[in-house]
Amino acid sequence: AEEAEQYAFNADVTRLMKLIINSLYSNKDIFLREIISNAADASDKIRFLALTDPKLLGEGDQAKLEIFVDADEEHNTLTIRDRGIGMTHKDLIETLGTIAKSGTQNFLEAVAKGADLNLIGQFGVGFYSSFLVADRVTVITKHNEDKQLIWESDASEHFTIREDPEGNTLGRGTKVILHLKEDEKQYLDTQKIHVRPAVPRPFAPPIRPAHSPRPFAPPIRPFVSSCRVPPLSRLLPQDLALRYSEFLDTPVFVNMKKTVKVPEEKAPEEEEKPAEEKPEEEKAPEEEEEEAETADEKPAEEEAEPKMVERTVWEYERINPNRPIWMRSPKEITDEEYTNFYKSLTKGENSEMNFRAILYTPETAPTNTLELMEKNKHIKLFVRRVLIADEFEDFLPRYLNFIRGVVDSDDMPLNVSREMLQESSLLKTIAKRLVRKILEMFSQIAKRESPEDYRKFWKNFGKNIKVGILEDQANKQRLAKLLRFESTKSAGELISLDQYVERMGKAQADIYFITGESVQLLRDSPFLDAARRKGIEVLFFTDPLDEYLSQVMGQYESHKFISVAKEGLSFGDETQAQKDHAKLLKERFEPLTAYMRRLLGDRVERVTISARLREPSEAPCVLTHTSSSFSPDDLEYAPVPES
Ligand code: ADP
Ligand code: MG
Numbered sequence: 001a002e003e004a005e006q007y008a009f010n011a012d013v014t015r016l017m018k019l020i021i022n023s024l025y026s027n028k029d030i031f032l033r034e035i036i037s038n039a040a041d042a043s044d045k046i047r048f049l050a051l052t053d054p055k056l057l058g059e060g061d062q063a064k065l066e067i068f069v070d071a072d073e074e075h076n077t078l079t080i081r082d083r084g085i086g087m088t089h090k091d092l093i094e095t096l097g098t099i100a101k102s103g104t105q106n107f108l109e110a111v112a113k114g115a116d117l118n119l120i121g122q123f124g125v126g127f128y129s130s131f132l133v134a135d136r137v138t139v140i141t142k143h144n145e146d147k148q149l150i151w152e153s154d155a156s157e158h159f160t161i162r163e164d165p166e167g168n169t170l171g172r173g174t175k176v177i178l179h180l181k182e183d184e185k186q187y188l189d190t191q192k193i194h195v196r197p198a199v200p201r202p203f204a205p206p207i208r209p210a211h212s213p214r215p216f217a218p219p220i221r222p223f224v225s226s227c228r229v230p231p232l233s234r235l236l237p238q239d240l241a242l243r244y245s246e247f248l249d250t251p252v253f254v255n256m257k258k259t260v261k262v263p264e265e266k267a268p269e270e271e272e273k274p275a276e277e278k279p280e281e282e283k284a285p286e287e288e289e290e291e292a293e294t295a296d297e298k299p300a301e302e303e304a305e306p307k308m309v310e311r312t313v314w315e316y317e318r319i320n321p322n323r324p325i326w327m328r329s330p331k332e333i334t335d336e337e338y339t340n341f342y343k344s345l346t347k348g349e350n351s352e353m354n355f356r357a358i359l360y361t362p363e364t365a366p367t368n369t370l371e372l373m374e375k376n377k378h379i380k381l382f383v384r385r386v387l388i389a390d391e392f393e394d395f396l397p398r399y400l401n402f403i404r405g406v407v408d409s410d411d412m413p414l415n416v417s418r419e420m421l422q423e424s425s426l427l428k429t430i431a432k433r434l435v436r437k438i439l440e441m442f443s444q445i446a447k448r449e450s451p452e453d454y455r456k457f458w459k460n461f462g463k464n465i466k467v468g469i470l471e472d473q474a475n476k477q478r479l480a481k482l483l484r485f486e487s488t489k490s491a492g493e494l495i496s497l498d499q500y501v502e503r504m505g506k507a508q509a510d511i512y513f514i515t516g517e518s519v520q521l522l523r524d525s526p527f528l529d530a531a532r533r534k535g536i537e538v539l540f541f542t543d544p545l546d547e548y549l550s551q552v553m554g555q556y557e558s559h560k561f562i563s564v565a566k567e568g569l570s571f572g573d574e575t576q577a578q579k580d581h582a583k584l585l586k587e588r589f590e591p592l593t594a595y596m597r598r599l600l601g602d603r604v605e606r607v608t609i610s611a612r613l614r615e616p617s618e619a620p621c622v623l624t625h626t627s628s629s630f631s632p633d634d635l636e637y638a639p640v641p642e643s
Contacts, residue, residue, distance in 0.1 A: 004160040009097045009153075012104040013128070017155040019108070021131040025117045026386075027410075028184065031133050032069075034126030035080045035176050036252060039067045042084025042174060043250040049085070056144060062171040067252045068316065071188040076180050078133075078187050082250075083173040086143035089161065092151045096139065097159050101125065114424055131155050133187055134178035142170040190256045253316040264307040355430050359405035359438060361445070363456065378404035395431055396438075399468035402461055403438055432474075439478045446482065446496075455494060458484045466545045470552055480556055485539040485546075486519050488528060495539075497556045503537055508571065510562045511555075513539040515547045527564045534571055538564055585609045 009017070043065040050057040057063040061083075068081045087095065103124035111117065120129050130137050139151040148168045153159035180187055325333060359379075375393040378401075382388060385408060396403060409430060442465075446454045458465075468479045484494035489503070500511060512531055516522040519540050531538045541547050550561035562569070586609045593607040600607070 004152075004162040006158045006160055007093060007098055008158055010100045010104070012100055012108060013097055013125075014157050016104055016108060016125060016128055017131050017153075019111065020117070020128055021135065021155045023117060023132060025132065027116075027118055028132040030118050030120070031129040031178075032080075032187075034121050034129045035178075036067060036069075036248075037121065038127060039080055039082035039084060039174065039176075040248045040250045040252075042082050042086070043067070045085040046083075046172070058172060065250050067248075067250055069190075069252065069254045071190050071255065071257070073188050076185065076188070078178045078180060079175055080178075081170075081173065081175040083171065086146075086170070086172050086174055087139075087141040087149070087151075088143045088146040089149060091143065092139070092141065092149060092161055096127065096151055097153070130176065130178050133180055133184040135181050136179035138177040138179070139174060140164060140170065140177070141174040142168055142172050144172055190254055248320055251318050252320050253318050255314050256317045258313050258315055259310050260313055261308045262311050264309050355407060355409040357405060357407040357434055357437075359403050359434065359441070361438075361441060361457065361461070362402060362404060364460065374398070374401055376401040376403060378402075380406045382406060382408035383410075395427065397431075397435065397468070397472055399464045399471055400435065400438055402464060407434065435472070435475060436478075439475060439482070442482050443478075451493070454484070458494060463543075463545070466543070466549055469549055476553070480553060483549075485513075485541065487537050487539045488523075488532065489537040500537060500539065501557065501559060504559075505535065508536060510560045511539065511550075512536055512562050512564050512571075513541045513547070513550060514564050515541040518542055530569065531564055531571070536571060582609070 046056060047065055057065075063083075065083050068079075070079045070081070071077075072079065093099075101124055107115075107120060107123035107125055110119065110123070117129070117132075120126050136152070136154040140148065141151070142148040148164040148166070148170055149161055150164050151159060151161050178187075186192060325337060375398055376396045377391040377393060379392050379395050380387060380390055381392040381395065395407070407430065409426070442457070445457050448454065462484065465479055465482045469476055469483075472479065480497060483497055485497075485500075486492065487495055487500065497511065504511075514522050514525060514527055516525065519542060522528070522540050522542070528538055541550070547563070553561065555561065589609045593609060596607045597604070
């Protein structure tokens with residue numbers, strides 16, 4: 001036998017392997033995608049070379065570019081075999097170990113920053129993902145220009161290469177033998193490797209905070225959000241090899257373990273012959289044991305003759321369709337197939353977010369007013385069902401601090417630090433989507449049949465919505481729709497700005513409001529007289545935040561917010577005659593206003609004649625404030641001109 005030569009791995013590669021082999025990463029299935037894709041790449045390479053030199057492909061089975069996946073229960077190995085280009089001695093040394101690839105370093109850095117191991121393929125180091133499930137990897141390879149070689153590594157600092165004492169058993173191609181870790185034997189289950197029905201993954205029910213003595217307030221309504229198309233990598237666990245190989249033009253076969261019923265007398269070699277052609281080439285030792293095993297013999301039903309017995313057989317089953325998608329009729333291709341093909345093309349690069357969340361709006365108000373300034377401490381963050389952060393602050397914006405619930409993301413690394421989480425753009429995207437969802441939840445509450453629900457919500461969390469308008473620029477419009485006010489025409493009910501706008505008269509362009517301490521006080525305000533005369537609805541701004549808010553918003557859907565206490569208020573419908581009349585009055589009463597200005601000194605800014613009050617029944621004078629100020633300090637007296 002040949003002496004094995006030892007080579008030192010590039011130091012970064014060693015680091016990478018250590019990281020992978022010790023990883024608690026739960027999405028280990030990706031190794032199969034990486035190894036199968038390498039086999040497909042190798043097949044593509046020889047296929048391409050054979051375009052100019054068909055001899056390179058060889059003859060018979062050797063010319064068939066196919067990929068086989070075999071599970072060996074006795075030796076605890078999973079083997080992926082191809083008839084691709086193979087690797088020379090030089091290839092083995094360079095591509096599988098000693099040469100530093102930029103991808104290695106880059107991937108290590110990315111992982112340190114919280115990147116998902118799933119991205120490994122994109123960094124050109126996908127091969128090493130085999131150490132997610134294997135503690136030893138043997139690569140047997142035969143290149144047209146070299147002998148059959150055996151490369152082996154147990155993820156230590158060194159790997160070995162030796163000539164295969166068995167000689168050329170492969171013809172051409174590569175066999176990657178994964179010696180599975182003790183706790184990864186699940187991958188011997190060919191059903192899992194082949195196709196498992198897509199079972200929706202369960203999601204844990206909402207969890208009560210352990211430290212909270214009170215149970216959750218009864219939820220108004222939970223909602224669940226998860227994106228419709230999970231990324232390719234997340235599809236893999238469900239139908240592992242298929243999903244990825246679906247669009248490979250190299251056929252992929254999985255040697256499936258099956259139980260069949262056969263007549264008792266039937267000769268054993270019959271069952272052993274698989275339906276798919278089994279490769280003719282000599283078997284490597286790992287495979288030889290794949291004899292048909294006889295399961296416990298059970299007598300079949302008494303009447304049946306001949307007697308049927310159950311037998312275990314292994315049968316290669318092609319798992320990808322024969323025709324690539326572009327060779328099929330566009331009519332028979334579903335949108336989902338197109339989507340999946342795109343994902344297989346891009347190998348999940350622009351990975352979609354996959355997360356689930358259950359969020360609640362409590363029915364009760366925050367216990368103290370200070371709470372409004374506090375961050376949300378009620379969101380628990382899970383990554384693949386593992387609790388990562390119990391009180392995850394800074395996730396949702398402050399104004400949504402009353403929302404409670406859990407968020408479970410699939411696309412985040414488990415071993416991520418809190419600081420990294422904060423920085424994670426993934427998390428920011430999730431948060432953004434959740435905020436939208438939450439706002440939708442609010443408008444759902446508003447749409448409910450019982451107006452009492454929203455009234456309650458508004459009473460408890462209206463302030464939060466207002467703060468949201470001030471702080472969440474991106475959702476300002478959505479939040480504005482949630483605002484509610486009483487008005488001169490709402491008869492004690494709350495109305496939305498949309499309702500107000502809908503009820504506006506034809507000539508009215510703006511939204512009128514009046515500010516004050518309470519609706520009771522405002523109802524009798526003389527400022528309302530003019531609006532009342534014209535039948536214009538006026539909103540009651542009884543919260544100190546309201547006017548500030550209206551100024552920050554400026555307008556609502558092109559309707560300006562106008563205070564009826566504003567100096568020079570007009571409703572935009574004055575005729576020329578009215579304007580002329582106002583001018584006339586102004587001139588006529590100039591001596592009076594000048595006198596009053598002298599009288600009041602700097603207690604007022606101006607004294608003007610106003611048409612605001614006209615009916616004799618109305619107040620004799622009003623205090624107005626200037627258009628630009630919203631503090632009532634600099635008011636002025638305006639006498640009633642006539643009557
Ligand atoms: P990538 O596939 O992005 O190049 P990998 O880490 O997956 O990165 O593989 C590294 C290299 O190992 C490949 O580029 C290829 O040269 C070689 N290799 C891996 N698997 C095979 C195979 N089955 N047949 C031939 N070469 C292979
Ligand atoms: Mg690869």
